[in-house]
Structure formats: C-alpha cells, structure tokens
Amino acid sequence: MARTEDLFVTRIYRADNAGGARLNAELEHAALELSVSDRAGRRWCEAHGYPGYTSYSSLNDLPWRIAGFKRLTRVIDRHALAFAKSLHWNLRGTRPVCDSLWVNVMPEGGSHTSHIHHNAVISGTYYVAVPDGAGPIVFEDPRLGLMMAAPPRSAKAPRPFRAQVSETPKPGTLLLWESWLRHEVPLNRAAGNRISVSFNYCLA
C-alpha cells in the first residue's frame, strides 16, 4: 500500500484577540502620537521612501518608553514560547526574548516589499488597527528558489501546497513565523491607516 507523508513543516502561528480593545486603543493613540513627534523616524521614512511612519530605525526602547508596548511584549513573550515549543526546538535552557519591536503606520497606498528578518529566530506582527479592505500579509514558500524546473501549483491547491499564502489579520491578531520566512505586505487599498507592531525575538 502506498502512502505520502508531509515533511519539512513551515509554521505560521496565529492568535486572534491576543490583546484587548483597551490595549489596542492605547497602542493606536501612541502610534499616531509617535508618527507626529518622532522627528528622527519621520526623517528616516522620508529618506528611505517608506510610506507612512515606522519607528524601526529611530526608537529601540518602546516597551520602556510607553506602558502599552510593555504589556504587549509580555503577551507576545507567552505566544513566542508556545510557538517555539510547537516547533520542537531544543531550547537548551534559553527562551525567545524580544530583541527589537517597532510600530508601523501604513496609510492607503502603502506597501512593504518582500523581505526576511535578519539576526532573529522568531519574527511577527501584532495588528492594532486594520481598516476594512486593508489586505493581507503574504508568505512565500521558502523552497521556491530551488524549484526552477518544478511545475506551478494549481490555483485551487490546498494552502499547504501553495507557493504564496495570504493571512488577513483583524485588530488584535498576532502572527508569528520563523524569521527566515520571506513575506510581503501588498498595497493597502483601504482608506485609513493600518497600524501594527512588528518585532524580532532571539534566544537568550
């Protein structure tokens, strides 16, 4: 009797309602305030053609600066450890700890091209505000570069077989993935800002 087996798993971890409405309101207020007051961040966005605002290059202490980000980090810590365990990592006494965390305010027309997160083991995004129609985040099969002669997969293939997989978040959604997994954020076609917090975790 023949059988097939699915191997070399790539996991995407999703938790909805990971933070409550009150935390989201606090984070939204903080993000919009930073998008005005963080002049170094605004200069970086302008210089690098980044649509909207990110604190990625200007502020590396948000959890110490603003209580809402500290509370969010505690929430993510728990999920990151659960994700690490679900991946069957041999942690050897370490655990995933937050290495960097930044806020993104992406307006209508904004996008973020395909990338990976260097120098980290778990990366992810927590969604604070998602206007209707803001669109998904798209993950790419990490083996795609090895498949030059392979046929494309059927448009109706189940998700585990697709070369690109979309995940559409809601406010309060937390997504985690292994940092080497390439992903992109297609054009935000919705009127209004998509506000999110992205982060990298290392083992320590």
Ligand SMILES: [Fe+2]
């Ligand atoms: Fe990213």
